Amino acid sequence: MTGYTFAYLDETTKRMIRRAILKGIAVPGYQVPFASREMPMPYGWGTGGVQVTAACLTPEDRLKVIDQGADDTTNAVSIRKFFERTAGVATTTRTAEATLIQTRHRIPEEPLTEAQILVYQVPIPEPLRFLEPRESETRRMHALEEYGLMHVKLYEDIARHGAIATAYAYPVRVEGRYMMDPSPIPKFDNPKLSQNAAIQLFGAGREQRIYALPPYTDVVSLDFEDHPFEPTRAEHACALCGACDSYLDEVLTDDDGGRMFVCSDTDFCTRRRDDGHPGRRGTDPTT
Amino acid sequence: MYVATKGGERAIEAAHRWLAEERRGDPDVPELTVAQIREQMTLAVNRVMAEGSLYDRDLAALAIKQSRGDLIEAVFLIRAYRTTLPRFGASNPVATDDMAIARRVSATFKDAPGGQVLGPTFDYTHRLLDFALLADGDPPPADMRPADPAPAPHVLQLLDRDGLMEPLPGGDVPPGDLTREPLAMPADRPVRLQALTRGDEGFVLAMAYSTQRGYGRTHAFVGELRIGTCAVEMEIPELGFAVEIGEIELSECETVNQFTGSRKEPPQFTRGYGLVMGQSERKAIAMSLVDRAMRWEELGEEATGAPAQDAEFVLYHADNIQATGFLEHIKLPHYVDFQSELELIRKLRRAAAEARQEVRDDRA
Numbered sequence: 210m211t212g213y214t215f216a217y218l219d220e221t222t223k224r225m226i227r228r229a230i231l232k233g234i235a236v237p238g239y240q241v242p243f244a245s246r247e248m249p250m251p252y253g254w255g256t257g258g259v260q261v262t263a264a265c266l267t268p269e270d271r272l273k274v275i276d277q278g279a280d281d282t283t284n285a286v287s288i289r290k291f292f293e294r295t296a297g298v299a300t301t302t303r304t305a306e307a308t309l310i311q312t313r314h315r316i317p318e319e320p321l322t323e324a325q326i327l328v329y330q331v332p333i334p335e336p337l338r339f340l341e342p343r344e345s346e347t348r349r350m351h352a353l354e355e356y357g358l359m360h361v362k363l364y365e366d367i368a369r370h371g372a373i374a375t376a377y378a379y380p381v382r383v384e385g386r387y388m389m390d391p392s393p394i395p396k397f398d399n400p401k402l403s404q405n406a407a408i409q410l411f412g413a414g415r416e417q418r419i420y421a422l423p424p425y426t427d428v429v430s431l432d433f434e435d436h437p438f439e440p441t442r443a444e445h446a447c448a449l450c451g452a453c454d455s456y457l458d459e460v461l462t463d464d465d466g467g468r469m470f471v472c473s474d475t476d477f478c479t480r481r482r483d484d485g486h487p488g489r490r491g492t493d494p495t496t
Numbered sequence: 497m498y499v500a501t502k503g504g505e506r507a508i509e510a511a512h513r514w515l516a517e518e519r520r521g522d523p524d525v526p527e528l529t530v531a532q533i534r535e536q537m538t539l540a541v542n543r544v545m546a547e548g549s550l551y552d553r554d555l556a557a558l559a560i561k562q563s564r565g566d567l568i569e570a571v572f573l574i575r576a577y578r579t580t581l582p583r584f585g586a587s588n589p590v591a592t593d594d595m596a597i598a599r600r601v602s603a604t605f606k607d608a609p610g611g612q613v614l615g616p617t618f619d620y621t622h623r624l625l626d627f628a629l630l631a632d633g634d635p636p637p638a639d640m641r642p643a644d645p646a647p648a649p650h651v652l653q654l655l656d657r658d659g660l661m662e663p664l665p666g667g668d669v670p671p672g673d674l675t676r677e678p679l680a681m682p683a684d685r686p687v688r689l690q691a692l693t694r695g696d697e698g699f700v701l702a703m704a705y706s707t708q709r710g711y712g713r714t715h716a717f718v719g720e721l722r723i724g725t726c727a728v729e730m731e732i733p734e735l736g737f738a739v740e741i742g743e744i745e746l747s748e749c750e751t752v753n754q755f756t757g758s759r760k761e762p763p764q765f766t767r768g769y770g771l772v773m774g775q776s777e778r779k780a781i782a783m784s785l786v787d788r789a790m791r792w793e794e795l796g797e798e799a800t801g802a803p804a805q806d807a808e809f810v811l812y813h814a815d816n817i818q819a820t821g822f823l824e825h826i827k828l829p830h831y832v833d834f835q836s837e838l839e840l841i842r843k844l845r846r847a848a849a850e851a852r853q854e855v856r857d858d859r860a
Contacts, residue, residue, distance in 0.1 A: 213580070242678035247579040251572070252818050253825025277832045284828055286504040314832045332822065343808055345681040370844050376836035395836035415818045417678040441839050458831050459838065473832055 216263040216296040226264035233421035238383030240418040256414030258330035273307035278315035278473035316398040318477040321407035329392040331413035336380040336390040397440045403428035445470040449488040450481035533557035542774025548574030595724040603718040610648020651720040692783045695814030703804040704782035712802030716751040749780040
């Protein structure tokens with residue numbers, strides 16, 4: 210596309226974002242303020258992730274974009290198209306082939322490698338936000354490592370419901386220091402945050418924050434000794450590929466309580482079907 | 497039967513074509529031109545310029561046409577365009593004293609040097625639908641009179657001379673810029689004013705209104721409201737002097753508010769300030785009230801916990817592009833997080849049912 214620089218953002222802006230990313234990598238889990246730009250898509254659609262991706266992309270990269278684990282959800286299609294137009298980079302739906310993956314709400318099932326960057330779209334970067342709405346206050350709490358409020362919240366959950374009532378955006382502690390919001394991924398994905406070989410970058414455009422997990426960072430999901438963290442998934446096998454270890458979407462199939470469960474990671478599901486793992490409903494998603 | 501959501505790309509393209517058709521409306525009705533919007537929807541154009549932070553009537557009019565009259569969408573188009581523009585530098589502060597005045601009213605003095613000028617205002621129109629506008633036709637020409645050559649100094653300056661107004665804090669520190677630096681708390685007054693002048697008119701209006709009704713009351717009088725055009729000058733380093741690069745229309749409101757004072761200092765009136773691009777007087781007045789409300793701390797007032805006094809609350813929620821983006825994003829897919837909530841609530845309900853059963857078994 211003419212009239213715009215590579216990957217849309219001007220070079221000065223990209224440099225500013227890269228500096229924020231480097232700072233984030235140097236202080237894992239710390240939210241670095243950055244001068245987020247107004248992007249040609251709305252706040253809430255992934256403007257933070259898009260800016261981080263734009264700052265990281267090189268012409269040799271191969272980009273994968275997923276939303277809810279799928280490459281073909283409308284917003285994933287739209288963001289992929291944006292970078293096809295503005296950066297002209299190659300794209301792929303194959304997790305293993307991608308050098309940079311931008312994601313909303315999932316971590317791919319297939320383990321990532323040291324050659325990959327995973328960019329998360331983040332709506333509210335502050336894990337303490339719903340306990341304390343003031344940014345001036347939460348920044349102080351992070352500085353002082355004052356995280357008792359969160360433990361009280363988790364304890365109150367257990368007192369009221371018998372279990373921790375957080376199923377996504379489950380708070381984590383990074384290298385024993387910063388408390389971090391992993392973005393609204395299901396807690397099923399939380400274990401993949403830790404000791405991941407890839408660089409994990411988190412971009413919150415509206416809230417003007419970037420944070421990062423360098424490769425092989427220790428990330429611990431908060432819990433109690435007598436109520437250990439438990440990653441959960443629907444207790445079913447994927448109806449298309451039979452996988453029993455992947456995160457599943459529930460799909461309503463009729464108005465009489467009929468439903469089926471299928472992998473949310475479309476690439477993972479496709480690979481398994483290609484490898485001859487049929488589910489209960491065979492391998493064809495259109496039947 | 498389950499159909500995977502393939503075809504997102506085709507759906508997007510079809511939706512865009514349909515949208516373009518809807519925007520055009522009935523093709524038997526002549527298409528609106530950008531010039532028509534620029535000339536006849538001027539207050540909408542002004543709002544888009546003010547909240548879009550870009551003074552360009554043609555682009556604002558284009559954005560209104562493209563957005564089908566959704567002004568927040570139009571502001572968004574302007575913001576997204578603005579962010580790609582190179583920044584050459586900053587102008588000198590605009591001298592609103594030298595404004596070519598189209599409207600100027602003071603609510604504090606019956607008359608003042610420069611006079612009161614009612615200007616093109618809705619203030620005393622009776623809000624009766626003018627069915628004559630259903631037909632085409634030009635209005636009769638307004639009476640003309642040469643502008644008063646007498647200078648019109650700011651009304652508050654006149655009070656200032658008597659020492660009744662708090663002095664204007666000067667300073668050589670260049671003001672911050674929200675569009676280049678992340679908002680940080682506490683924000684100084686220039687940044688607060690920038691956030692308010694870019695802020696959503698409805699939000700700023702509601703905040704101002706709340707102060708009038710008692711939530712952080714500041715007893716505001718409109719010392720002066722002036723609307724007109726001002727020259728914009730810029731220092732050109734190669735030339736060594738300032739050059740006029742254009743003119744912009746501005747609405748400026750200065751309020752006089754109840755005083756502070758102490759044993760050492762006699763009481764003085766305090767200021768609230770509003771400055772908005774274009775003729776946007778509702779916004780300018782509202783801005784000056786909210787500005788004053790947020791100054792409670794520096795003026796040694798008590799915190800009442802009123803929303804308009806809470807700079808962090810006001811500044812983080814005044815921007816309609818941020819607000820509408822985050823609000824509307826909840827219509828995007830959230831299958832994955834919802835699924836995790838479904839699993840959790842089913843598990844909690846199972847556990848609760850089992851517990852009830854145990855109680856029943858114990859009783860039996």
